[in-house]
Structure formats: structure tokens, C-alpha cells
Amino acid sequence: MTEVFEGSFTQQEPIPEAGIEAAIGLMRHGRLHRYNVAEGELGETALLEQDFAAYTGASYALAVASGGYAMGCAMRAIGVKAGDRVLSNGFTLAPVPGAIASLGAVPVFVEVTDNLTIDLHDLATRIETSGAKILLLSHMRGHLCDMDALMDLCSRAGVQVIEDCAHTMGARWRDTASGRHGVFGCYSCQTYKHINSGEGGLLVSDDDTAMARAIMLSGSYMLYERHAAAPSPDVFEQVKWDTPNISGRMDNLRAAILRPQLANLDAQVEAWNARYEVMERGLQDVPGLRLIQRNPNGRFVGSSFQFLLPNAGAAEIEHFAARCADRGVELKWFGAETPRAFTSRYDSWRYAGTQRLAQTDRVLAGLLDMRLPLTFSLDDCALIARIIRDEAGQITNPQPVAKLG
Numbered sequence: 001m002t003e004v005f006e007g008s009f010t011q012q013e014p015i016p017e018a019g020i021e022a023a024i025g026l027m028r029h030g031r032l033h034r035y036n037v038a039e040g041e042l043g044e045t046a047l048l049e050q051d052f053a054a055y056t057g058a059s060y061a062l063a064v065a066s067g068g069y070a071m072g073c074a075m076r077a078i079g080v081k082a083g084d085r086v087l088s089n090g091f092t093l094a095p096v097p098g099a100i101a102s103l104g105a106v107p108v109f110v111e112v113t114d115n116l117t118i119d120l121h122d123l124a125t126r127i128e129t130s131g132a133k134i135l136l137l138s139h140m141r142g143h144l145c146d147m148d149a150l151m152d153l154c155s156r157a158g159v160q161v162i163e164d165c166a167h168t169m170g171a172r173w174r175d176t177a178s179g180r181h182g183v184f185g186c187y188s189c190q191t192y193k194h195i196n197s198g199e200g201g202l203l204v205s206d207d208d209t210a211m212a213r214a215i216m217l218s219g220s221y222m223l224y225e226r227h228a229a230a231p232s233p234d235v236f237e238q239v240k241w242d243t244p245n246i247s248g249r250m251d252n253l254r255a256a257i258l259r260p261q262l263a264n265l266d267a268q269v270e271a272w273n274a275r276y277e278v279m280e281r282g283l284q285d286v287p288g289l290r291l292i293q294r295n296p297n298g299r300f301v302g303s304s305f306q307f308l309l310p311n312a313g314a315a316e317i318e319h320f321a322a323r324c325a326d327r328g329v330e331l332k333w334f335g336a337e338t339p340r341a342f343t344s345r346y347d348s349w350r351y352a353g354t355q356r357l358a359q360t361d362r363v364l365a366g367l368l369d370m371r372l373p374l375t376f377s378l379d380d381c382a383l384i385a386r387i388i389r390d391e392a393g394q395i396t397n398p399q400p401v402a403k404l405g
């Protein structure tokens with residue numbers, strides 16, 4: 001019997017009842033703008049910031065309109081200017097180079113390893129050759145590089161780090177929340193991330209001046225005293241005259257939906273990881289299929305799953321993905337020549353120049369990717385793994401592994 005999976009790869013869980021209740025309450029009184037608060041009231045957005053600072057252990061947090069906005073705001077807050085070079089991973093998604101381009105800055109992509117993390121040797125080389133002083137580090141698909149080695153390299157080279165934690169909200173490196181190594185950590189609350197308000201973003205930092213600037217930038221007018229996870233007013237006094245307002249605030253409705261989800265995030269992380277482990281076990285020892293090795297110092301969030309078919313040619317992979325799709329398993333392939341939906345590649349961002357990354361090309365040519373929404377049961381994951389295993393076994397004519405460089 002040919003097994004077929006019938007679930008949906010894009011169906012997220014419903015908003016928790018507590019979030020629905022809070023959202024209805026807000027709509028009843030109508031104070032949706034974050035600074036539209038009653039006497040003595042903090043407002044859901046300020047409360048979310050307080051909750052998120054406590055969750056990550058950061059001194060300060062700021063809620064904004066999207067993850068992409070968070071990254072652009074973080075770069076502006078530390079003074080990135082038009083024409084500056086900003087290092088980032090060769091394997092990431094479009095909002096990352098887009099945030100760099102939004103400042104008129106220029107992305108410099110760094111090679112990715114077979115484990116889908118930034119290549120630290122290539123990073124060292126490109127720091128030297130580009131002269132860039134900023135790294136927008138993308139923890140793409142939740143894979144954390146050796147953060148100790150990365151921070152050591154960057155601090156020795158005088159490179160400031162901003163972390164894109166769109167896929168690592170809830171993850172940790174040793175005992176430190178992901179997003180707490182760099183001067184800013186940036187998160188997304190878009191529907192396909194770890195907490196869902198449709199759109200939204202968060203920033204964390206311990207840097208007084210940088211966070212005061214970020215809050216001014218986000219469009220706080222002169223109402224920064226209505227924040228509850230912000231630097232003290234005297235820090236704002238120093239920056240408020242020369243920091244433009246580039247509105248990108250979060251509203252109270254989204255914050256109200258997010259707070260109960262944040263309170264439950266650690267339980268969700270356990271649920272994702274249980275699904276990830278079922279997938280990993282189910283795909284152990286499949287000839288020609290390589291699993292991604294994760295650093296034991298990380299606590300990951302398995303909200304998506306990747307594997308490599310390093311020996312298969314493009315035609316075999318297309319065929320394999322089509323057969324999986326016929327059996328209900330939606331895989332995204334990063335080797336396709338034309339960008340599809342969310343899956344675009346550094347060479348599809350032509351505004352960013354024409355860099356060639358031979359190692360990244362080789363890795364992406366064999367990379368398959370899928371979502372693991374929490375609406376999947378453990379049995380669903382076992383079934384998906386059986387289908388992938390079965391179809392990978394049908395790849396009969398593998399091409400030799402492409403050579404590096």
C-alpha cells in the first residue's frame with residue numbers, strides 16, 4: 001500500500017482562548033494604539049515588551065511591526081548608513097538582505113556550511129576583504145553556529161553583531177537565550193514563526209543608547225515614558241533631538257494575542273522538538289540522505305526540518321520532490337533556478353550585487369526543507385518520514401558529489 005499524508009503544511013494552531021478574550025476586550029474599549037492608554041494603564045504592547053525582556057533576560061525590549069522592521073531599526077540604531085557593507089549569511093530569507101537594502105547599505109554574503117550555519121573561516125576572510133563592521137547574523141531555520149567562536153571572532157575584529165532570530169525565538173546557546181549575544185536580537189511574530197500575530201516583530205538589547213534610539217526610531221513621538229522595558233528618560237534626552245521617527249510600532253491588539261502565546265512558548269518548543277526527533281529518527285541511515293548535525297551546546301526549536309541529498313542531480317531532486325508532493329509531503333528545494341514563494345536564494349536578490357558563493361551553491365543544490373507545524377501529530381511526522389525515506393530510496397541514478405570551489 002502506498003501511504004499518503006493528508007495534513008496541511010501551512011495550518012498553524014488557533015490563537016489561545018486567553019488571547020481571543022484579551023483581543024475582544026480591547027476591541028470593546030477601542031484603545032488599540034500603544035500610547036492610547038487609560039490613566040495608570042500600561043497597555044498590552046508595553047506589557048508584552050516587559051514579558052519578552054523577562055523571558056530573554058534582556059534589559060530592554062521593543063515591539064514593532066515586523067521582523068524585517070526590527071532588523072532595519074536595529075541597524076539604524078547603531079548607525080549603519082547608506083553605502084556601508086553589512087555581512088550576512090549566504091543562506092537566509094529575503095527580509096534579511098531586504099532590511100540591509102532598506103538603509104541603502106550593501107549586503108556581503110558569507111558561505112554556509114553543510115550544517116546550514118555561517119562558515120566561520122569564510123566569515124574571517126570576508127571581514128578582512130570587505131572591511132565591514134556589522135554582521136547581521138541569521139540563525140536560518142534555527143541552526144545555531146558555534147556562538148562562542150563567532151562572538152570571539154567578531155569582537156576581536158571590531159564587528160558588531162545583530163541577530164536575526166526569526167527561527168530561534170525560544171532557543172538557547174548554553175544558558176543564554178538566542179538573541180542575547182549581539183547588540184540586538186530581532187524576532188518575528190509573523191504567522192509562520194514561533195508566536196503568531198499575523199505580522200509583528202520584537203527587539204531586545206542591553207545597550208541603553210542603542211535601545212533608546214530604536215524606541216525613538218520606531219515612532220514613540222515623545223511618549224517613551226509609557227514604555228516599561230526601556231532605558232531611563234535621561235538616555236532619551238541625549239538622543240531625542242537627532243533620531244528620526246520611522247513609524248513601525250506594534251499595536252495593542254497584536255500584543256494582546258501574543259502575550260498568552262509567549263507564556264506558553266517553552267511548552268511549544270518541547271512539542272516542536274518531539275516532532276523534529278520523530279522526523280530525525282525516521283530518516284536515520286537512508287542511503288544518499290544527510291541529516292543536519294546540530295551543535296550540542298544549543299537548545300533548538302524544531303519548527304522546521306531540513307535534509308540534504310548531496311549526491312542527487314537536479315533532475316532527480318525535482319522528480320523526488322514531485323513524488324513526495326503527490327503523496328502529500330510538501331518539500332521546498334533551495335536548488336531551483338527560479339525563486340518560488342518563500343524559497344529564494346542569494347543569487348535571486350540581484351539588487352545586492354553579483355557575488356558567487358561556490359560552497360553555498362553546492363549545499364543549496366541538495367537542500368530540502370519543510371515546515372513542522374504543531375498541528376501535525378507525532379504519528380503524522382512518522383508517516384511523513386516514511387514517505388520521504390521510501391521516495392529517497394527510489395533515487396536510482398545519483399550524480400557524483402559536486403566538487404568544492
Ligand SMILES: *Cc1c(COP(=O)(O)O)cnc(C)c1O
Binds near residue numbers: 164189
Ligand atoms: C520571517 C523571517 C524574518 C522576518 O520576517 P517578517 O516577515 O518581516 O516578520 C527574518 N528572517 C528570516 C530568516 C525569516 O524567515
